[in-house]
Amino acid sequence: MTKLATSFKESVRKIKDGDTVIAGGFGLSGIPENAIMALAEQGTKDLTIVSNNCGVDDWGLGLLLQNRQIKKMIASYVGENKTLESQYLNGELEVELVPQGTLAERIRAGGAGIPGFYTPTGVGTPIAEGKEYKEFNGKTCLLEEAIVGDVALVKAWKGDTYGNLIYRRTARNFNPLVAAAGKYTIAEVEEVVEVGDLDPNYIHTPSIYVQDLLKGETYEKRIEKLTVREA
């Protein structure tokens, strides 16, 4: 029953050239640091990466960009990344920008077996071009399709050996949605606990969604914008 996997190196072998990989995280918060580094090391190419952002030049998903492993990026905001900008302008990288709420719901729908849904978000804007639409109670809505990943990369705070997960503070972000939307989900945690140590009342991601559980030996947890109260 244990989901404990042997190593990040072993687990990311699930990811093949041309795969769609969904990764949790918002900015650099709650990103699957260790799995991303192992994937960079492995060098798998032509990936479609789905994540709210694409890291920064030298950290997070930015590492995969530097290695030219990404063919297409699906994200809501990619403004923190110069490598992405140059690869996009060179035509090496395809970028699909998706409104953040629509991105979250497309991933949620993917995990929940809903092939598509209607939303008013984006009506009258460039992202509506070519999309089917329908009126509901006088309001025009766009048809958006679910996203399912060949592999999902998740970062949680604690996990038991069955793969039940809890997240910490806003590092939760996209992670629970991502966990459910992967055909194969690799979850990394800061702390592995025994089955029964996590209160079932407070499990965020139930074990059913997780295939591999790994403990990250270190977490850099880089802060993107340090802001503190004026003394």
Place this chain on the structure above:
Amino acid sequence: MANAREKIIDRAAQEIEDGMNVNLGIGMPTMIADRIPSSKHVFLHSENGLLGIGPYPEAGEEDADLINAGKETVTAKKGASFIDNAESFAMIRGGHVDLAILGGMEVSEQGDLANWMIPGKMVKGMGGAMDIVQGARKLVIIMTHVNKQGDSKVRSACDLPLTGSKVVDRLITDMAVFDFTDEGMVLKEILDGSDVESVREKTEADFTVDKSLLQKEGSN
């Protein structure tokens, strides 16, 4: 310019009422948080997954696991809740967030908003803006009235690609406050001490003038 921003932020803070759940956009709108009087109990929503943003942390207390939508380190206030992104946007799309205050590049007299891309420049992405403008129960846009060249940003129609069509409820600039109603765009307040004629000169959009403002002008 510093004065213009201060004026906008001060006026925008008055939009926030006791008991509201409010989403403040990145940049100038974030600064409104400091102007909310402590007598008002307000929950600030951060679309990355926090309802109840607190002040910035004390130096040394910052936590990489606790950030706002602008990726700044923040704290959570008493009574706050952490949520995933799908739930965060369910709150927005579901009409549970009372008010959103976002920045703008252009607003049209129909209440269209453009605030996410400039053709020819690198597109960074819309983030959560397109969802928020559709979902918030009331949308207030804050921006300077004219651009650096002195051209009106309050337009008859937006030139820039839209973030949302017919979504703006109220526009606050350093010069004036406008509402967008079924009868069109209405000038409600003049903030810079000038008059209706001066506002018209600096505004490309066509608008009518609220009765109370006309009476005030007439009595001068």
